[in-house]
Amino acid sequence: MSYYFRLKNSALVEFYPDRYTLLINHADSPPEEITLARADARILELLLLEPGAVCSREAIMAFAWDDRVVSAGSLNQSIFMLRNILGDNKDHDLLITVPRRGYRFNSDQLASPADETGPSAEPSSAETPSNTPVELGQPADKQRLGKWVRMAYLAAAAFACFTVWQLYAAHELPHDVEVAAIKQGELSITAVGKSKQEVDALKADVLSSGIWSHQLQGEVFVSRTGSRTNLSCIQKSGKAYNLEFAFSEERLISMFGKCLGGE
Incomplete structure (x- = not known):
């Protein structure tokens, strides 16, 4: 199916x-x-x-x-x-x-x-009339x-x-996606990219942002598309929040704070 x-x-x-x-x-x-x-x-x-x-x-x-x-x-x-x-x-x-x-x-x-193929040829009089619903009840x-x-x-x-007889914490990921997890206290950050080099660059930006000194809480997924940085956050309250911004124009720590509801 x-x-x-x-x-x-x-x-x-x-x-x-x-x-x-x-x-x-x-x-x-x-x-x-x-x-x-x-x-x-x-x-x-x-x-x-x-x-x-x-x-x-x-x-x-x-x-x-x-x-x-x-x-x-x-x-x-x-x-x-x-x-x-x-x-x-x-x-x-x-x-x-x-x-x-x-x-x-x-x-x-x-x-x-x-x-996918577009409109089909008009049916003859012996075929199903055009105004007859197809797969009614599906x-x-x-x-x-x-x-x-x-x-x-x-x-x-x-x-x-x-x-329950065993626990698994690992998560299956598509082969073309790389991730790196960063966690401290109540804050968990996952950098996502298409290559290890891209993920390492994101991780370096996060670590150099001074985020650990702000005592933020929640879960963040961070990725980058061209010059745009994307944040998908799950705040401690359970509410989801998403941001997209130009990394060259905004401070990463400010965007983390906004995404997690700290600012």
Whole structure:
């Protein structure tokens, strides 16, 4: 089974959850194939089972990491990675955060296989009339499937709480992404880039910003696109906040403070 949806730049995406693969069809360039980490693919699959409906963080974690127990930080990092891959890291219009509840997929971005090839030829009188709905009832079938899947995995998660036999803290990442974690006290920072050199440069900027002297609290993911620096923060209250700014024009420590609610 595959899913189809559009990115904010109108590119059509084919998602194959059984292969953990995204095929992004651009209008003016060859298709781009991306292999997701297993957990990231299962998160996207669950959100697409019932697009528009809110999935709780607990349900997502039980579905995505059905073979292990992980911390809430693993979910935060997976959502961050998915948003980066889907070009949704700034506005979060595709994977929408529902405060204190969970996440939902923007159903307005759903597409169909027909969108890839454009309008088909007009059917003859012996074929299905053009005003006849196609695949009537499919959304309802998906909704029922989504509810049963959630119930099953919630039950499995509840049972796992009593039978946990191993813990894993590691998180699967796409092969083309490098990360470096920096943590002190109640502040955790993860630098994300496409190469070790890019991540090392981000880490050096963070360490030289004087951030440890400000006693900030929360979780921050920092990445860079060209001359722009991106911060995605989860404040201590649980609220998410995002910033994008020109590194040459703004002091990094000031942006950290604003993102984490300290200023």
